[in-house]
Amino acid sequence: MSSLFLLFLLHITIATAAQLRPDHYLPTCPNAESIVRNVMKKALIREPRSVASVMRLQFNDCFVNGCDASVLLDDTPTVPGEKQALASINSLRSFEVIDEIKEALEKVCPGRVSCADIVIMAARDAVALTGGPDWKVRLGRLDSLSPWLEESNEIMPSPRSNASYLIDLFKKFNLSVEDLVALSGTHSIGQARCFSIMFRLYNQSGTGRPDPAIEPKYREKLNKLCPTNVDQNVTGDLDATPRVFDNQYFKDLVAGRGFLNSDQTLHTFTQTRSFVKLFSKDQSVFFKAVVNGMLKLGDLQSNQRGEIRRNCRVVNKR
Incomplete structure (x- = not known):
């Protein structure tokens, strides 16, 4: 791992979230959270899978230079965006839901609510609207002035990752083994592509x-x-109840029915297995752990300059 990348990680993990608070928009856009939730409700009705896709945006955003909505930026003629990253291309989706939320907010509170905060609120709503826990999110982030494609390629884990690698990665962000397992449990809703599991089915570890x-x-x-001849963009459910946020994901892992290698390895690896078993037996404990993990993930920030974008896909015109 390059020294530059290590400095990048250190820069993120030491940043504080002291300026974030639940009532940040109370004086400037008091209905912000209800507006976000209403759009998410419509998205859930229109296409249930979309809310899981929106939730995933928080992971791809916050792990790369902190939660700054850099993942939402489109390519420009000179600067490729993070949507072209190895972990994102042909995989991240439902950006139009974020656009819809931003449009609704701009009508009521123009220039007030950041795209980075929209991602955080929408991810929380994806969990709450599908049967999972609800919680107060901390708000007050600014939006990045540029994407971080190289950093995204450096850090975002692949579906082939094993638990040992994931533990080391999460540790760099001050996220514990329990956080890793709980946050992996967000795969309780949604789907993934055949592309992500072909090696598991036909050539695990080159065997x-x-x-x-x-x-x-x-x-x-x-x-x-x-x-073997499938269109690898065909999708499969991440657990047996892909539209309900519950602890079925962990029950499936215990039974050997994890879809992704990075999921199933949580049960086969000693350090993570105990949390998998605990969460499979006690949904309330899982819910508490996932809320804690999502809050810690949302607190990841950098000290880069930022703005509140008018359009989440492009930086504001200077």
């Missing part, structure tokens, strides 16, 4: 054989969903 951790009947199901 030419499937991952032995996959329960046999579940592997048969995945083989039918993702045969």
